[in-house]
Structure formats: C-alpha cells, structure tokens
C-alpha cells in the first residue's frame with residue numbers, strides 16, 4: 473500500500489504548484505504517483521454546491537459553518553473508494569487538501585482553535601463515521617497570510633476561472649486559518665505534520681527524497 477500524503481495550506485499558498493512539482497520529482501526517481509484535489513469541482517455535486525455557495529448562491533447556506541463543513545465532508549466520502557484504490561496502486565498518493573482543511577477553515581470561521589468542538593466534529597464525522605483513510609503524513613505549506621493573499625490575487629487576475637471566492641477574499645479568516653494550521657501541525661493532528669517553508673521556491677526534489685526515505689514518517 474502506498475503512502476497517503478496530504479498538502480495543506482492557505483488559499484494561494486502554492487499547494488497546486490507544489491503538488492505538480494512533487495509529482496514530477498517523485499516520478500523522476502521512479503516512484504509511481506497519483507494525485508487528487510479537494511474539493512472535487514466538476515466531479516462531485518457536493519463540491520459544486522460548495523463552490524456555488526462560496527460565490528453567493530443557495531441563500532444562507534454559505535453562512536452555515538457546519539452546513540458547509542458537511543458538504544466538503546460528503547465530497548470526500550464519495551471519493552473514499554477511489555482514494556483506497558489509488559493508494560493501493562501507487563507508491564504515493566498526493567492529496568491537495570483533505571480532512572484537515574475542513575478542521576482549519578471551519579475552526580477559523582468560528583474563531584476557535586485546533587482543540588475545539590468543531591475540529592472534534594470534523595474528525596468524528598469524516599474519520600470515525602465516514603471511514604475516510606487516515607493520512608500517513610501532512611505537509612503544511614506555510615506562507616504568511618499576506619503572501620498567500622497576494623498570490624491568490626495574482627492568480628485571479630491572470631485566470632478568469634479562479635476568481636476569488638468568499639473565503640479567499642476574507643483576510644481575517646485567512647489569518648485565523650493560518651493560526652489553526654500551526655496548531656494542527658504542532659499537535660500532529662491525525663498523523664505527523666511537516667512544515668514546509670513556502671516563502672520561496674520549494675525544493676521538490678529534496679522533499680521527494682525525504683518522502684521516500686526515512687526522514688519523513
């Protein structure tokens with residue numbers, strides 16, 4: 473069974489960029505790699521409902537922290553068999569966001585921390601009740617919230633399909649989310665966390681070697 477590795481971080485941190493670079497670096501050294509990104513827009517009706525709510529549709533749905541959290545969780549529940557199959561068939565399965573995104577964002581929305589009711593709810597719902605696989609490791613791509621926001625703005629300007637949504641344009645939410653991510657990493661929530669400095673270009677080859685070697689669990 474391959475290793476299930478999750479990349480987490482703020483909107484605009486560079487997760488997609490790192491996922492692509494890490495996939496190439498792992499393939500370069502002969503590892504088979506699969507990737508999935510959550511939310512699965514265009515694949516899961518739950519993910520599409522989330523996107524629409526983040527852009528103002530569906531009345532007060534977007535205001536509901538637990539309602540939105542449930543939709544993200546149902547998107548992942550629908551992917552559980554695919555995650556297990558991809559993990560079984562590859563050396564590494566890289567996930568661009570996973571259960572910890574729900575913990576970080578919903579706690580940040582409620583102005584709570586990592587040791588809070590909503591974080592326990594996410595774990596109980598997604599891991600215990602839905603039976604989603606527990607990751608082997610998390611990589612927290614850590615950048616200052618202002619840097620992530622500037623990157624998200626730059627991306628929105630150059631790519632019309634990536635207009636900033638309600639979460640991305642809420643600077644206070646992103647700052648609180650960064651703090652919850654730090655707490656989740658410090659607590660090794662669900663599995664070991666490794667903090668990757670995303671301020672400059674990340675050395676994907678070194679990270680790939682770490683992932684395949686013994687330095688990262």
Ligand SMILES: Nc1ncnc2c1ncn2[C@@H]1O[C@H](COP(=O)(O)OP(=O)(O)O)[C@@H](O)[C@H]1O
Nearest residue numbers: 482483484485486487488489623627672673674
């Ligand atoms: N290390 C980096 N330094 C500067 N810009 C970056 C870096 N990583 C990503 N970017 C740019 O920042 C923007 C957001 O990156 P992306 O990978 O889409 O972030 P995320 O998936 O975390 O939202 C993109 O325009 C990307 O080209």
Ligand SMILES: Cc1cn([C@H]2C[C@H](O)[C@@H](COP(=O)(O)OP(=O)(O)O)O2)c(=O)[nH]c1=O
Nearest residue numbers: 483510511544569570573574577578639640
């Ligand atoms: C996967 C996931 C994302 N989110 C949040 C983080 C982001 O602000 C937002 C959208 O996810 P994101 O990956 O940023 O999608 P995109 O950049 O393609 O719009 O949803 C959660 O709150 N819970 C989750 O479980």
